[in-house]
Amino acid sequence: MTNIKVLKGGFFTTIQDIGRWGYQNIGMPVAGVMDNFSYRVANYLVGNSEREAVLEVTFLGPKLKFLEDMVIAITGAGMNPKVNDTEISMWKSFKVSKGDVLSLGAATTGIRSYIAFGGKIDVEPVNSSKSTYAKSGIGGFKGRRLLDNDGLNIKVFNNRSPDRYLDKKYIPEYSKKNIIRVILGPQDDYFTEEGLNSFFNPKGYKITNQSDRMGYRLEGEIIEHKEKADIISDGTVFGSIQVPANKQPIILMADRQTTGGYTKIATVISSDLPKLAQMSSGDEIIFKKVSVKESHKIYREFEHKLSIIKDEISKTQKIRYHKIGPLRKMKITINGINYIVDVQEVK
Amino acid sequence: MYDKVKYLPAGDKALIIEFGNEISIEINAKIRNVVKFINEAKIEGIEEIVPTYRSIQLLYNPLKISYSKLIEKVDILYNKPIENKEDNIRIFKIPTLYGNEYGPDINYVAEHNHLTLEEVIKIHTRTDYLVYMLGFTPGFTYLGGMSERIATPRLSSPRTKIPAGSVGIAGSQTGMYPSETPGGWQLIGRTPLRLYAPNREPPVFLNAGDYVRFVSITEEEYKDIQKQVEEDNYKVKVITPERGEHDD
Numbered sequence: 001m002t003n004i005k006v007l008k009g010g011f012f013t014t015i016q017d018i019g020r021w022g023y024q025n026i027g028m029p030v031a032g033v034m035d036n037f038s039y040r041v042a043n044y045l046v047g048n049s050e051r052e053a054v055l056e057v058t059f060l061g062p063k064l065k066f067l068e069d070m071v072i073a074i075t076g077a078g079m080n081p082k083v084n085d086t087e088i089s090m091w092k093s094f095k096v097s098k099g100d101v102l103s104l105g106a107a108t109t110g111i112r113s114y115i116a117f118g119g120k121i122d123v124e125p126v127n128s129s130k131s132t133y134a135k136s137g138i139g140g141f142k143g144r145r146l147l148d149n150d151g152l153n154i155k156v157f158n159n160r161s162p163d164r165y166l167d168k169k170y171i172p173e174y175s176k177k178n179i180i181r182v183i184l185g186p187q188d189d190y191f192t193e194e195g196l197n198s199f200f201n202p203k204g205y206k207i208t209n210q211s212d213r214m215g216y217r218l219e220g221e222i223i224e225h226k227e228k229a230d231i232i233s234d235g236t237v238f239g240s241i242q243v244p245a246n247k248q249p250i251i252l253m254a255d256r257q258t259t260g261g262y263t264k265i266a267t268v269i270s271s272d273l274p275k276l277a278q279m280s281s282g283d284e285i286i287f288k289k290v291s292v293k294e295s296h297k298i299y300r301e302f303e304h305k306l307s308i309i310k311d312e313i314s315k316t317q318k319i320r321y322h323k324i325g326p327l328r329k330m331k332i333t334i335n336g337i338n339y340i341v342d343v344q345e346v347k
Numbered sequence: 348m349y350d351k352v353k354y355l356p357a358g359d360k361a362l363i364i365e366f367g368n369e370i371s372i373e374i375n376a377k378i379r380n381v382v383k384f385i386n387e388a389k390i391e392g393i394e395e396i397v398p399t400y401r402s403i404q405l406l407y408n409p410l411k412i413s414y415s416k417l418i419e420k421v422d423i424l425y426n427k428p429i430e431n432k433e434d435n436i437r438i439f440k441i442p443t444l445y446g447n448e449y450g451p452d453i454n455y456v457a458e459h460n461h462l463t464l465e466e467v468i469k470i471h472t473r474t475d476y477l478v479y480m481l482g483f484t485p486g487f488t489y490l491g492g493m494s495e496r497i498a499t500p501r502l503s504s505p506r507t508k509i510p511a512g513s514v515g516i517a518g519s520q521t522g523m524y525p526s527e528t529p530g531g532w533q534l535i536g537r538t539p540l541r542l543y544a545p546n547r548e549p550p551v552f553l554n555a556g557d558y559v560r561f562v563s564i565t566e567e568e569y570k571d572i573q574k575q576v577e578e579d580n581y582k583v584k585v586i587t588p589e590r591g592e593h594d595d
Contacts, residue, residue, distance in 0.1 A: 021394065021395060021406075022395055023485075023550065024395060024397045024404075025395075025396065025397050025398060025481060025554070025555070026481045026485060026486055026543075026549065026550060026551040026554075027481040027482040027483055027484060027485050027486060027487050027551075028485040028486075028550070029485075126545045126546065127545065127550060136484060136485060136526065136528075138485070138545060183356050183358055183359060184356075185355050185356050185357065185363075186355035186356065186357050186363045186365070187355075232368065232369070232370060232400045232401050233399060233400060233480075233482065233489075234363070234365075234399040234400065234401065234402045234404070235357070235361075235363065235397045235399050235402065235404030236357075237357050237358050237360070237361045237404070237406070239358050240357065240358070257482065257483060257484075258397065258481075258482045258483075259399055259480065259482030259483065264357070267356070267357050267358030267359075267361075268358065269358060269359045270358065270359050270360055271359075292356050292359065292414045293414070295358075295359035295409075296359060296409040296413070296414070298359075299359050299360075299409055299410070300409075300410065303410060
């Protein structure tokens with residue numbers, strides 16, 4: 001069954017969720033969304049669980065025709081979304097009707113947009129995740145990006161949460177130059193003092209066009225190793241910064257392989273990954289060192305902000321109903337305390 | 348192995364427990380033990396355990412456990428004495444058809460090492476290979492212990508497509524391709540086993556610390572096993588000290 005026809009797949013549109021966790025010990029890459037913030041907010045907006053799968057759209061958006069009414073929301077990069085020919089707001093949920101065509105253009109701010117649908121994207125999870133790992137053809141829609149004329153199916157369970165929105169003060173502004181905070185290590189001791197200073201130089205690093213969901217190759221001041229650039233292969237995380245023998249850093253992203261054999265000078269803190277995920281070639285990064293303790297404080301604040309956002313979004317929803325019965329008074333007891341409440345049947 | 352284990356941060360959600368700076372059976376055994384202890388301890392906040400050649404990467408939730416508390420708890424487990432490792436050794440038998448179109452490079456491997464084809468097979472099947480870790484691609488095992496007598500450099504130009512189950516040699520390493528990928532290994536044979544099946548739980552039957560023993564089979568046996576695998580009727584054969592050979 002299909003209730004969304006993909007008229008155009010866009011540049012690189014894939015189904016992603018929180019990622020394929022729990023299988024790195026067998027060499028399975030995690031994949032999952034690049035921008036965890038926009039992803040979670042998109043799901044809050046349509047009333048989904050925050051771990052539900054969405055479409056991650058890169059650079060140039062898709063064109064989708066709806067064959068059933070549903071509620072959707074678009075967050076992340078600005079791609080001038082339109083329904084039919086009317087521009088629509090981002091960071092807001094709205095209802096689309098059967099026959100409507102949603103189109104996203106080229107990214108003007110940021111590079112990745114997220115489209116959430118009220119309900120579940122109907123694809124079989126692989127190892128408990130719907131994320132697409134395109135390199136090995138695993139998960140998502142047939143293990144690959146969406147192409148023209150594909151058909152998607154959404155198990156629509158929620159068409160009652162349109163008009164939710166994210167307060168303006170929380171909407172991220174995407175910049176072409178960012179300070180990205182890192183924790184040194186695990187192999188910072190493989191670098192000379194000078195090499196470490198280079199890494200934190202105030203001119204920073206430029207993202208090259210050899211950058212994708214797997215990793216960002218950067219270009220800038222060279223980073224000197226003491227001796228070797230290679231280590232015995234060990235584990236990697238989202239945000240690991242490798243420095244191979246060419247002395248230029250590579251930041252590993254969502255589609256990273258589980259192990260790697262290059263020295264890792266530092267690791268991007270998780271709270272700065274959403275910002276990084278919206279940067280692209282030509283953009284500039286200046287690294288800033290924080291301690292593990294500081295990073296945990298930042299992480300707590302990040303999660304706290306998201307929980308406030310979730311709460312506020314749910315309160316923006318207008319409740320629509322028709323009163324159909326007479327008003328009655330009822331006595332109810334909660335935790336041993338009696339209350340008199342007005343009750344009315346609604347539809 | 349280091350005299351004192353190193354605890355290193357890998358960002359705000361991962362702790363690296365580094366045991367040493369070499370590839371050794373001793374470190375692998377210690378890692379396997381500590382992984383077991385961590386699993387059994389069920390420490391609140393630990394989300395994933397990834398063993399590698401010489402370290403364990405622990406993913407944790409900083410909202411549930413602090414970095415220092417995590418190290419404190421892990422350090423107690425690290426210092427627990429190693430359990431008798433002979434007890435939990437598992438040797439997985441990998442039926443392999445050598446040569447012909449299944450192992451198109453076996454003649455080259457033989458020539459390169461001044462051996463006959465039969466000698467290559469004999470040497471390759473004689474060793475039990477330790478699975479040091481899995482990585483690179485889902486289900487890919489890094490095996491240790493291959494004889495230098497059959498060591499052969501990689502192909503000068505990699506193949507664009509290697510069938511799943513291919514068994515190969517690269518330098519002094521041997522390994523198996525769990526899924527169809529490009530690659531530059533010298534292919535000497537192929538196993539009909541499904542090394543990686545995304546919808547099987549677990550998707551990969553081998554774990555770091557297990558041993559692999561290649562067993563030479565005939566084409567007829569290959570086809571027979573292949574059929575059983577396709578029908579989901581094949582049970583991988585395992586040898587353990589306690590039970591001898593049995594189905595996995």
